[in-house]
Amino acid sequence: MGQSSSSVWNRSSRRTYRGFMRRNKLNKSSLSHTFSLPSSEEYPELMNVNTATEEQLMTLPGVSRQLAREIVRHRQMIGRFKRIDDLALVSGIGAEKLESLRPEICTNTRRQISRASSRTQSLDSIRLQVENKLCSVNSSSVFQLQCVPGLNQELAANIVDYRNKKGPFKSLDDLIKVRGMDIVRLSTVKHHLSLEPRKCESVQHITNGHVNGWDGSLNESILTATRPPKTPHRKSLSMPSKLPITLPNGFATAPVNDILDLLSAYSHRPVVEELFMYERDGVTCCRLASWNLHQLSVEKITNPGVREVVCRTILENKLSIIAIQDVVEESALQMICDELNSPSLRRVREWRASSHKWDYCLPKLSKCRTLGFVYDSSNKGITIEDVALDQLHLVTEAADAGRLVDALLRLDAGRLVASPQAFLVCGRPIILVNVLCKDRLSEEDSARMKKIADLALATKLQLAFMGEFLRWENIMSLQNCQSLLKEEISTTVDVSTSGQSSILCPGSKDTSSFNGYSGVVKSGLSHLAIPRGWSWGGPASPYCPIWAELKIPD
Numbered sequence: 001m002g003q004s005s006s007s008v009w010n011r012s013s014r015r016t017y018r019g020f021m022r023r024n025k026l027n028k029s030s031l032s033h034t035f036s037l038p039s040s041e042e043y044p045e046l047m048n049v050n051t052a053t054e055e056q057l058m059t060l061p062g063v064s065r066q067l068a069r070e071i072v073r074h075r076q077m078i079g080r081f082k083r084i085d086d087l088a089l090v091s092g093i094g095a096e097k098l099e100s101l102r103p104e105i106c107t108n109t110r111r112q113i114s115r116a117s118s119r120t121q122s123l124d125s126i127r128l129q130v131e132n133k134l135c136s137v138n139s140s141s142v143f144q145l146q147c148v149p150g151l152n153q154e155l156a157a158n159i160v161d162y163r164n165k166k167g168p169f170k171s172l173d174d175l176i177k178v179r180g181m182d183i184v185r186l187s188t189v190k191h192h193l194s195l196e197p198r199k200c201e202s203v204q205h206i207t208n209g210h211v212n213g214w215d216g217s218l219n220e221s222i223l224t225a226t227r228p229p230k231t232p233h234r235k236s237l238s239m240p241s242k243l244p245i246t247l248p249n250g251f252a253t254a255p256v257n258d259i260l261d262l263l264s265a266y267s268h269r270p271v272v273e274e275l276f277m278y279e280r281d282g283v284t285c286c287r288l289a290s291w292n293l294h295q296l297s298v299e300k301i302t303n304p305g306v307r308e309v310v311c312r313t314i315l316e317n318k319l320s321i322i323a324i325q326d327v328v329e330e331s332a333l334q335m336i337c338d339e340l341n342s343p344s345l346r347r348v349r350e351w352r353a354s355s356h357k358w359d360y361c362l363p364k365l366s367k368c369r370t371l372g373f374v375y376d377s378s379n380k381g382i383t384i385e386d387v388a389l390d391q392l393h394l395v396t397e398a399a400d401a402g403r404l405v406d407a408l409l410r411l412d413a414g415r416l417v418a419s420p421q422a423f424l425v426c427g428r429p430i431i432l433v434n435v436l437c438k439d440r441l442s443e444e445d446s447a448r449m450k451k452i453a454d455l456a457l458a459t460k461l462q463l464a465f466m467g468e469f470l471r472w473e474n475i476m477s478l479q480n481c482q483s484l485l486k487e488e489i490s491t492t493v494d495v496s497t498s499g500q501s502s503i504l505c506p507g508s509k510d511t512s513s514f515n516g517y518s519g520v521v522k523s524g525l526s527h528l529a530i531p532r533g534w535s536w537g538g539p540a541s542p543y544c545p546i547w548a549e550l551k552i553p554d
Contacts, residue, residue: 046106049087050080060104067092077262081107089265134194137175138168142534150189155180157534169195260304263528264347267305267537269312270523276318278380280515284552286320286382286425288432290466290501291545297328301335305529308345309540310336314374315351317521319547320384321375321423323434323466333360333372355379361386363419363434368412371419371434371467382552387422387429395422396429398459407452408433415439416449418465426552430513431456435467437474446477453480453506462513462550465504468543472500481506484518484548491520497542518548 047056049071057068067090074090075081084102087093093101135148137159145156158179163169172190175181278285293310301307314322327333340358343349355376362372375384387395389405398404408420408431417436422429433452441449449465456463457480464484469475475483481504485491491501501520505512525539532538 047104048107049084049105050075050107061100062097063101077259083107135192136196137172137193138163138195148189148192150185150192153534155185171195260529261346263305264308264345267308267527267529268524269347270316272316278318278382280517280549280551283515284382284426284554285515285517285549286384286552287318287547287549288321288323288464288466288503289314289317289319289545289547290323290325290434290468290503292325292436292468292499292501292541292543294326294541294543295328296324296326296332298331298335300328301332303530304345305527306540307335307339308347309525309527309530311339311343311345311348312351313521313524313540313545314340315348315354316524317545317547318353319376319545320379320382321373321425321432322545323432324372324374325370325434325436325468327362327370327372330362330369330372333362333374336360336374359386361421363421364388368417368419371417371436373421373432373434375423381426383424383426385424387424389420389422392422392429392431395424396459396461398461400455400459401461404431404452404455404459404461407448407455411448411452415442416445418467425550428552429461430550431461431463433463433465433467435465435469437468437470440471441474441477449478450480453478456506457511463506464514464548466546467501469500469502470498475500475502475504478504482508482512484514484516485520485546489520491544491546493522493525493539493542493544499543501543501546503546503548513551513553515549515551518546521545521547 047060049057054065054068054072057063057071058065063071070091071087071093078086081087084098084105084107086107087101087105088095088098135144137145142153142156142160145151145159146153148156151159155178158181159175162178169175172193172195173186175186175189175193176183276287301310313319324333337358337360339345339348340354341356343351343354348354355378357377357379358374359377360372360374362369373386375386376382377384389408392405393401411418411420411433415438417438419434420431421434422431424430453463465478465481472488484503484505485501492499503518505514509516522544525541525544526537527540528537530536530538530540
C-alpha cells in the first residue's frame, strides 16, 4: 500500500523545503504551477525563537516535543534570546544541533516566520502588557521599579531607600524629593507609577525583607525566602511552580527553582585540581579547617547562594572538621548540616561524595556561643565524635589532662575569644581551640596560650589553635607554636579586608600529627544569588576557609 503524503513529510524534507523556498522566493517561476500554496505560506522565512510556540518549534530539524518544551521553558526564565548562540544554554542543544538550526531561526521580529499564528502571544505583547500595568512606588522592589521606563537601578534604589526612611509616598509628586530625580524625569515616569499595590503584587514578591544580616544597605532582595506564599499563586506557563516570582524584566512568573538553577549555572564552581582521597603517602588523613563566616545567622544561611557556597566548598575540599567563627545563631549551624545531609539545592545534591552524616557542636563548658564546629561523623572509615572537656579524662591516660582542661577553660578572656572542643578521631583524642581575636593579643593572652601549648606537649595530646587571629603579629607572639600555613599568606577574599586566619600547632613538625599539607580556598566563594551592595555576585564571607591535614596512624 502506498504511504500518505503526511507520513513521508519528515524533518529533513521540511528543512529542505524551507531552505528551497527561501532560495527561490525571488524566482516564483522556478516553482511548478501545479504546486500552489496559500499566500501566507508562499515565502517561508526564518522562525523567530522568541515568539514561536512548541508546535512551531517542532517543525525545525531535529527538534522533538521535549526539546521544544525546553526551549520555551528557558525562554521564560531569561525573558528572551538576544542572539542565536544563547540557545546553546538550553538543555539538549549541543554545538552540532545548534549549527543545524542556525540557518532556520532568528531572534528579531523583523525576520520572524510569516506563518506564525496571529493568535500566539509574543514576547513583545507580554512586554506591552507589563508596561501597561502601573508599578506601585509604595510596595514594589528595586528590581520592579527599575523596569519602569525612565528609572535606572540607582534611582529605583533611592526610591526604596527614601520610602524606608520617610514612610509611604502620599503623592507621586513627592518623588521629586528622591535623590537624583528631576522634574523632567518625574513627568516621564509618573504615567507608569501608582500609589496603590496591584492585587497580585504581594504574591509575586519573593521577599520584602533583608537578605541577610551582614549587608544592611540592601533592603529588598530576591532569592532569600523559600517559604510558600500565603495566597494562591499563578503557575508558570509550562511548569508547576512552588513559589512564583516576578522576573526583574517584568515578564511572566517563573518557578524559584528555575531561577536558582540559572543563577547557579552562571556562578563559577572551581575544578578540584587535587583528588584527595583521605590518604597521603599511604597514611590515612583527614582535613581540619577553619572558616570565619562573618555574622552567620539563620537569615544569612537562608540565602540559597550562601548555603550552596558553604556546602559545596566543604564537600569539594573534603573537609572533615570545620571550626566556624562569628556564629550569630546556633540554628544556622543546624541548617548547614541539614543541607549537607538532605540537600535541597541542586548543586549540593549533585555532589555524590557526601556521607550525609554531618553534625555540629558548640562547646558546652565555654561561655562563648559565637564559635562552633561542623564535622563529618563517619566517612571513608574515619569516625569523628565530639567529647566534652570535662569528659576528656575518660578517653585519655594523660596524667596532666585535668590541668590542661582547667587552663583551656580560663583561656577565653581579654581580647581573645576562644572556645576549646575535644574530638575523638578514629578513637584518638585531639583538642581544637576555636579562636577569634578582637585586637592585638596582650602579654597575658599570649602567656595563657603558651601555657596551654606546653601542657599539651607534656601530656602528648594533639592540640591546635585554629581561627581568625586578625594579624600576623598575634601569630608570631606564640613562640612555642608553629603555623601550618605559609607566613603572611592572604586569607581574605578582598585585599582591603583586614584579617589573618591560621592553624597553629604546639611543638615542632616532628612532634606533630599534622603532615605539613595545608592550603587556603580562594575560588568558588561567590554566587550570583548573594548581594554585593546594590549588585549581585558577592562572596559568602569576606574571609577564606583554610585547612590542614591530620595524620591518623593505624
